[in-house]
Amino acid sequence: xxxxxxxxxxxxxxxxxxxxxxxxxxxxxxxxxxxxxxxxxxxxxxxxxxxxxxxxxxxxxxxxxxxxxxxxxxxxxxxxxxxxxxxxxxxxxxxxxxxxxxxxxxxxxxxxxxxxxxxxxxxxxxxxxxxxxxxxxxxxxxxxxxxxxxxxxxxxxxxxxxxxxxxxxxxxxxxxxxxxxxxxxxxxxxxxxxxxxxxxxxxxxxxxxxxxxxxxxxxxxxxxxxxxxxxxxxxxxxxxxxxxxxxxxxxxxxxxxxxxxxxxxx
Numbered sequence: 001x002x003x004x005x006x007x008x009x010x011x012x013x014x015x016x017x018x019x020x021x022x023x024x025x026x027x028x029x030x031x032x033x034x035x036x037x038x039x040x041x042x043x044x045x046x047x048x049x050x051x052x053x054x055x056x057x058x059x060x061x062x063x064x065x066x067x068x069x070x071x072x073x074x075x076x077x078x079x080x081x082x083x084x085x086x087x088x089x090x091x092x093x094x095x096x097x098x099x100x101x102x103x104x105x106x107x108x109x110x111x112x113x114x115x116x117x118x119x120x121x122x123x124x125x126x127x128x129x130x131x132x133x134x135x136x137x138x139x140x141x142x143x144x145x146x147x148x149x150x151x152x153x154x155x156x157x158x159x160x161x162x163x164x165x166x167x168x169x170x171x172x173x174x175x176x177x178x179x180x181x182x183x184x185x186x187x188x189x190x191x192x193x194x195x196x197x198x199x200x201x202x203x204x205x206x207x208x209x210x211x212x213x214x215x216x217x218x219x220x221x222x223x224x225x226x227x228x229x230x231x232x233x234x235x236x237x238x239x240x241x242x243x244x245x246x247x248x249x250x251x252x253x254x255x256x257x258x259x260x261x262x263x264x265x266x
Contacts, residue, residue, distance in 0.1 A: 041086030142168035
């Protein structure tokens with residue numbers, strides 16, 4: 001697709017992907033398309049559910065936190081007919097799922113990766129490509145690596161070392177020494193002023209939040225209009241009343257509506 005001039009998702013929509021280079025199609029982008037059933041043309045609901053947990057069982061006034069959890073695939077709900085043009089055929093989608101299932105850790109006997117702490121998680125960037133480096137635990141030591149070329153197809157010509165590794169214990173001591181100097185008593189006021197000046201403009205953040213709310217309002221208005229325009233069944237005396245009553249209630253199975261358990265997108 002890169003050779004044929006088809007823009008990758010990050011190249012097509014630069015405003016939403018400023019953190020990606022967009023130079024070519026990445027393997028991760030192709031994998032996301034081949035593992036998302038929506039690209040078969042059918043709408044899918046009930047992929048996730050909301051899981052609510054009290055912050056403090058002794059003090060319910062503190063409220064709760066809500067997290068999304070994946071439902072098993074057999075619980076997903078597919079539309080009976082295609083809802084949009086398909087990019088992946090049903091047969092190809094099934095073949096991909098079978099191959100991925102055959103390569104998982106349980107089928108190959110490989111040990112499941114263990115989570116490790118990284119002091120600079122999300123803070124290390126490779127100067128050559130500007131990409132965020134990944135944490136990697138190697139020989140009992142924390143490392144950060146950049147595998148920029150390996151994430152793209154072999155047909156893409158990327159001027160970049162194949163793999164770059166940086167040991168965490170080689171970075172932390174000089175970083176700690178610099179922080180001790182930067183936050184010395186005679187420099188605290190200067191550093192705090194610089195940090196405040198480096199923050200994103202408040203007006204821009206407020207405008208972005210307003211734009212998000214406006215988008216949500218437009219989607220909700222379209223959904224309500226679709227419900228009101230839906231035909232009312234008249235097969236039985238009770239059917240019309242039931243249909244009118246349902247039309248006044250939000251459809252919780254519609255992705256993006258309040259109380260929805262479905263997802264849209266990759």
